[in-house]
Amino acid sequence: MTDTNHTSSAALTLGEALGNLYAEGTPPPCHGSLLWTSEDAEHRAVAAEHCPACPITAECLAAAVECREVFGVWAGHDLAKPAGRRAAQAAHEAAAA
Numbered sequence: 421m422t423d424t425n426h427t428s429s430a431a432l433t434l435g436e437a438l439g440n441l442y443a444e445g446t447p448p449p450c451h452g453s454l455l456w457t458s459e460d461a462e463h464r465a466v467a468a469e470h471c472p473a474c475p476i477t478a479e480c481l482a483a484a485v486e487c488r489e490v491f492g493v494w495a496g497h498d499l500a501k502p503a504g505r506r507a508a509q510a511a512h513e514a515a516a517a
């Protein structure tokens with residue numbers, strides 16, 4: 421059975437983390453950029469290089485995996501690609517272990 425409350429929790433946690441960054445005047449690297457959601461895989465690859473500098477990668481990864489996102493760059497993973505989704509899932513499971 422799908423645990424929808426858990427999924428909502430991860431998305432809410434990400435929203436709170438983003439809100440804190442904006443309140444501190446330090447938006448995440450993806451703020452205002454179209455690279456993260458570009459149709460061009462090369463653009464998304466450039467975007468992914470900027471995610472490691474983001475202070476909320478853990479929250480971003482959890483929300484992406486638990487909400488089963490299938491497009492865009494999340495926490496440095498290109499979820500438009502099956503390999504990117506597998507890598508994100510593995511990273512999420514490793515973080516939870």
Ligand code: SF4
Binds near residue numbers: 450
């Ligand atoms: S980890 Fe990457 S995609 Fe997620 S909020 Fe930070 S910069 Fe944006």
